[in-house]
Amino acid sequence: MSARQPRFNQHLLIDTTPLPSSIPPVPEIGSSSAPLLSASYFIGARCKPYNDDFMQCKTAANGTGEVDCLKEGRKVTRCAAGVLEDVNKSCLEEFRKHWSCLDDNNQQLWQCRRWERPLNACVFEKLNIEKKIPGAPENETPVHLRKRQIFAHSITTQ
Protein backbone atom coordinates (compact mmCIF):
# COMPACT_ATOMS: atom_id res chain seq x y z
CA MET A 1 0.00 0.00 0.00
CA SER A 2 2.41 2.71 1.12
CA ALA A 3 5.29 1.16 -0.71
CA ARG A 4 7.30 4.33 -1.37
CA GLN A 5 7.68 7.89 -0.20
CA PRO A 6 5.06 10.13 -1.83
CA ARG A 7 6.46 12.43 -4.49
CA PHE A 8 4.87 15.82 -5.27
CA ASN A 9 3.31 15.81 -1.83
CA GLN A 10 2.24 19.42 -1.50
CA HIS A 11 -1.37 18.50 -0.92
CA LEU A 12 -2.11 17.76 2.70
CA LEU A 13 -5.16 16.14 4.19
CA ILE A 14 -5.83 16.53 7.90
CA ASP A 15 -8.30 13.90 9.07
CA THR A 16 -9.91 14.97 12.31
CA THR A 17 -11.99 11.86 13.00
CA PRO A 18 -11.02 10.66 16.46
CA LEU A 19 -10.10 7.08 17.27
CA PRO A 20 -13.02 4.72 18.00
CA SER A 21 -14.10 4.69 21.62
CA SER A 22 -13.13 1.02 21.98
CA ILE A 23 -9.49 2.17 22.13
CA PRO A 24 -8.67 3.65 25.56
CA PRO A 25 -7.43 7.22 25.05
CA VAL A 26 -3.90 7.98 26.23
CA PRO A 27 -2.64 11.60 26.12
CA GLU A 28 0.26 12.01 23.72
CA ILE A 29 3.63 13.20 24.92
CA GLY A 30 3.89 16.98 24.62
CA SER A 31 7.68 17.33 24.68
CA SER A 32 9.48 18.34 21.54
CA SER A 33 12.73 16.95 20.17
CA ALA A 34 15.37 18.49 22.47
CA PRO A 35 13.77 17.57 25.83
CA LEU A 36 12.99 14.10 24.51
CA LEU A 37 16.60 13.57 23.44
CA SER A 38 17.80 14.85 26.80
CA ALA A 39 15.51 12.48 28.72
CA SER A 40 15.88 9.59 26.28
CA TYR A 41 18.40 7.57 28.29
CA PHE A 42 16.31 7.93 31.44
CA ILE A 43 13.19 6.82 29.58
CA GLY A 44 15.19 3.93 28.17
CA ALA A 45 16.48 2.87 31.56
CA ARG A 46 13.06 2.88 33.19
CA CYS A 47 10.83 1.73 30.34
CA LYS A 48 13.06 -0.96 28.87
CA PRO A 49 10.57 -3.88 29.15
CA TYR A 50 7.70 -1.93 27.58
CA ASN A 51 9.91 -0.60 24.77
CA ASP A 52 11.31 -4.06 24.04
CA ASP A 53 7.78 -5.48 23.97
CA PHE A 54 6.67 -2.84 21.51
CA MET A 55 9.64 -3.34 19.21
CA GLN A 56 9.18 -7.12 19.27
CA CYS A 57 5.50 -6.71 18.45
CA LYS A 58 6.30 -4.43 15.55
CA THR A 59 8.92 -6.73 14.04
CA ALA A 60 6.68 -9.78 14.49
CA ALA A 61 3.62 -8.10 13.01
CA ASN A 62 5.23 -7.99 9.55
CA GLY A 63 3.56 -4.86 8.19
CA THR A 64 0.37 -4.61 10.24
CA GLY A 65 2.22 -3.37 13.32
CA GLU A 66 0.58 0.04 13.26
CA VAL A 67 -2.80 -1.48 14.09
CA ASP A 68 -1.81 -4.63 15.95
CA CYS A 69 0.57 -3.08 18.47
CA LEU A 70 -1.63 -0.28 19.77
CA LYS A 71 -1.77 -1.83 23.26
CA GLU A 72 2.01 -2.03 23.64
CA GLY A 73 2.25 1.47 22.22
CA ARG A 74 -0.09 2.79 24.90
CA LYS A 75 2.11 1.25 27.58
CA VAL A 76 5.20 2.89 26.05
CA THR A 77 3.50 6.29 25.96
CA ARG A 78 2.30 6.06 29.56
CA CYS A 79 5.72 4.99 30.83
CA ALA A 80 7.57 7.75 28.97
CA ALA A 81 5.05 10.32 30.18
CA GLY A 82 5.66 9.12 33.74
CA VAL A 83 9.43 9.52 33.44
CA LEU A 84 9.07 12.99 31.93
CA GLU A 85 6.73 14.05 34.70
CA ASP A 86 9.17 12.85 37.36
CA VAL A 87 12.09 14.64 35.70
CA ASN A 88 10.03 17.82 35.43
CA LYS A 89 9.11 17.64 39.09
CA SER A 90 12.56 16.98 40.51
CA CYS A 91 15.27 18.28 38.18
CA LEU A 92 13.59 20.99 36.11
CA GLU A 93 16.39 23.57 36.08
CA GLU A 94 19.19 21.21 35.02
CA PHE A 95 16.87 19.57 32.50
CA ARG A 96 15.98 22.91 30.92
CA LYS A 97 19.61 24.02 30.73
CA HIS A 98 20.60 20.77 29.08
CA TRP A 99 17.96 20.76 26.44
CA SER A 100 18.42 24.45 25.64
CA CYS A 101 22.10 23.68 25.03
CA LEU A 102 21.18 20.71 22.83
CA ASP A 103 18.79 22.87 20.83
CA ASP A 104 21.55 25.38 20.18
CA ASN A 105 24.01 22.70 19.11
CA ASN A 106 22.24 20.73 16.41
CA GLN A 107 21.00 18.11 18.94
CA GLN A 108 24.51 16.79 19.45
CA LEU A 109 24.98 15.28 22.88
CA TRP A 110 28.77 15.60 22.92
CA GLN A 111 28.65 19.43 22.80
CA CYS A 112 26.68 19.70 26.00
CA ARG A 113 28.35 17.39 28.49
CA ARG A 114 28.92 20.31 30.88
CA TRP A 115 25.17 20.53 31.50
CA GLU A 116 24.59 16.81 31.23
CA ARG A 117 26.72 15.95 34.25
CA PRO A 118 24.63 17.89 36.81
CA LEU A 119 21.45 16.55 35.18
CA ASN A 120 22.67 12.96 35.46
CA ALA A 121 23.73 13.54 39.07
CA CYS A 122 20.37 15.08 40.00
CA VAL A 123 18.34 12.35 38.30
CA PHE A 124 20.45 9.63 39.89
CA GLU A 125 20.05 11.18 43.32
CA LYS A 126 16.34 11.94 43.18
CA LEU A 127 14.90 9.33 40.82
CA ASN A 128 17.58 6.63 41.04
CA ILE A 129 17.92 6.32 37.26
CA GLU A 130 21.39 5.93 35.83
CA LYS A 131 22.26 6.68 32.22
CA LYS A 132 23.84 3.68 30.55
CA ILE A 133 24.63 3.43 26.88
CA PRO A 134 23.44 0.01 25.70
CA GLY A 135 25.98 -1.88 23.66
CA ALA A 136 28.97 0.07 24.90
CA PRO A 137 32.15 -2.04 25.28
CA GLU A 138 32.78 -2.91 28.89
CA ASN A 139 36.50 -2.25 29.13
CA GLU A 140 36.43 1.45 28.11
CA THR A 141 34.93 4.45 29.87
CA PRO A 142 31.56 5.25 28.30
CA VAL A 143 31.53 8.30 26.05
CA HIS A 144 29.46 10.45 28.36
CA LEU A 145 31.88 9.99 31.25
CA ARG A 146 35.07 10.85 29.39
CA LYS A 147 36.86 14.00 30.35
CA ARG A 148 37.69 15.17 26.82
CA GLN A 149 35.06 15.13 24.07
CA ILE A 150 37.05 14.94 20.87
CA PHE A 151 34.49 16.47 18.51
CA ALA A 152 33.24 19.32 20.69
CA HIS A 153 33.55 22.81 19.26
CA SER A 154 34.65 24.61 22.39
CA ILE A 155 36.38 23.49 25.52
CA THR A 156 34.01 25.37 27.81
CA THR A 157 30.93 23.33 26.97
CA GLN A 158 32.48 19.87 27.12
Add this chain to the structure above:
Amino acid sequence: MGVPFEALIPYAVCLGMFGFSGAALSKIRHMQNGGKRARHSVDQWDRQMMDRDRRLTGFLRGQTDMVKAPAGFEVSNPWRLERAFT
Protein backbone atom coordinates in the same frame (compact mmCIF):
# COMPACT_ATOMS: atom_id res chain seq x y z
CA MET B 1 63.32 49.94 9.26
CA GLY B 2 59.67 49.52 10.47
CA VAL B 3 56.93 47.27 9.10
CA PRO B 4 55.48 48.72 5.83
CA PHE B 5 51.96 48.88 7.17
CA GLU B 6 50.54 50.86 4.22
CA ALA B 7 51.10 47.81 2.06
CA LEU B 8 49.06 45.66 4.43
CA ILE B 9 46.01 47.97 4.48
CA PRO B 10 44.38 46.32 1.41
CA TYR B 11 44.61 42.93 3.14
CA ALA B 12 42.95 44.42 6.19
CA VAL B 13 40.20 45.83 3.96
CA CYS B 14 39.63 42.43 2.30
CA LEU B 15 39.55 40.65 5.66
CA GLY B 16 37.16 43.24 7.02
CA MET B 17 34.79 42.84 4.07
CA PHE B 18 34.79 39.05 4.38
CA GLY B 19 34.31 39.28 8.12
CA PHE B 20 31.44 41.73 7.83
CA SER B 21 29.56 39.66 5.25
CA GLY B 22 30.16 36.49 7.26
CA ALA B 23 28.87 38.12 10.42
CA ALA B 24 25.85 39.56 8.61
CA LEU B 25 24.93 36.18 7.09
CA SER B 26 25.37 34.52 10.47
CA LYS B 27 23.09 37.10 12.09
CA ILE B 28 20.44 36.56 9.40
CA ARG B 29 20.60 32.77 9.96
CA HIS B 30 20.35 33.36 13.71
CA MET B 31 17.21 35.44 13.31
CA GLN B 32 15.69 32.95 10.87
CA ASN B 33 16.15 30.16 13.40
CA GLY B 34 14.40 31.88 16.28
CA GLY B 35 17.52 33.07 18.10
CA LYS B 36 19.37 29.77 17.86
CA ARG B 37 22.19 28.43 15.71
CA ALA B 38 21.11 26.87 12.44
CA ARG B 39 20.71 23.09 12.17
CA HIS B 40 23.01 21.37 9.72
CA SER B 41 23.25 17.83 8.34
CA VAL B 42 19.53 17.38 8.85
CA ASP B 43 18.39 13.87 7.90
CA GLN B 44 14.91 12.39 7.56
CA TRP B 45 14.66 11.65 11.29
CA ASP B 46 15.55 15.25 12.15
CA ARG B 47 13.09 16.54 9.55
CA GLN B 48 10.37 14.39 11.04
CA MET B 49 11.16 15.59 14.58
CA MET B 50 11.21 19.24 13.46
CA ASP B 51 7.84 18.71 11.78
CA ARG B 52 6.53 17.31 15.08
CA ASP B 53 7.93 20.34 16.90
CA ARG B 54 6.08 22.60 14.49
CA ARG B 55 2.85 20.73 15.17
CA LEU B 56 3.45 21.02 18.91
CA THR B 57 4.58 24.63 19.22
CA GLY B 58 3.85 26.37 15.93
CA PHE B 59 7.52 27.09 15.17
CA LEU B 60 9.95 24.85 13.36
CA ARG B 61 12.58 25.35 16.08
CA GLY B 62 10.18 25.77 18.97
CA GLN B 63 10.75 23.53 21.99
CA THR B 64 8.57 22.70 24.94
CA ASP B 65 8.77 20.23 27.78
CA MET B 66 5.13 19.73 28.62
CA VAL B 67 4.22 16.18 29.54
CA LYS B 68 0.81 16.14 27.81
CA ALA B 69 0.35 17.27 24.25
CA PRO B 70 -2.13 20.08 23.53
CA ALA B 71 -5.62 19.07 22.40
CA GLY B 72 -5.86 18.10 18.76
CA PHE B 73 -2.24 17.04 18.49
CA GLU B 74 -3.10 13.40 17.84
CA VAL B 75 -5.06 14.26 14.71
CA SER B 76 -2.87 17.06 13.34
CA ASN B 77 -0.41 14.85 11.44
CA PRO B 78 -1.43 15.30 7.81
CA TRP B 79 -1.70 12.65 5.13
CA ARG B 80 0.50 13.58 2.22
CA LEU B 81 -1.37 13.26 -1.04
CA GLU B 82 -0.21 13.17 -4.58
CA ARG B 83 -2.14 13.30 -7.79
CA ALA B 84 -2.67 9.98 -9.51
CA PHE B 85 -0.95 9.80 -12.84
CA THR B 86 -3.02 7.94 -15.41
